[in-house]
Amino acid sequence: MENCIFCKIAEGSVPCKKAYEDERLLAFHDIQPQAPVHILIIPKIHIDSVNRLEEDTAELPAQMIMAAKKLAKEYRIEHTGYRLVINTGKDGGQSVDHLHMHLLGGRSLGWPPG
8 A cells, every 4th residue: 555654664765763674574673662662563564454364464463472472581571470462443443544463562561441
């Protein structure tokens, strides 16, 4: 999608502070972190949200979780705990229409979140 900021980040036309990258995913630090560790994990292909996943893309959330696991270890929050969040739709808190997962950690995270 030509107007999608996350697509522009994935293609390299908008800079980011990368945390992880492989052939299907990109992870980068959130520009408005809500925790000491706040990393966004996105598929490199454009998918609006969880609601747009199809059979051929259904494995992406699992791959995103595995990337989060690697990052949690790298950022030394795997033992203290972390939160993974996928917001879907306006009322679900999704602010960018590109599937993404938040990895949050490095402090005690309260519940309910909001």
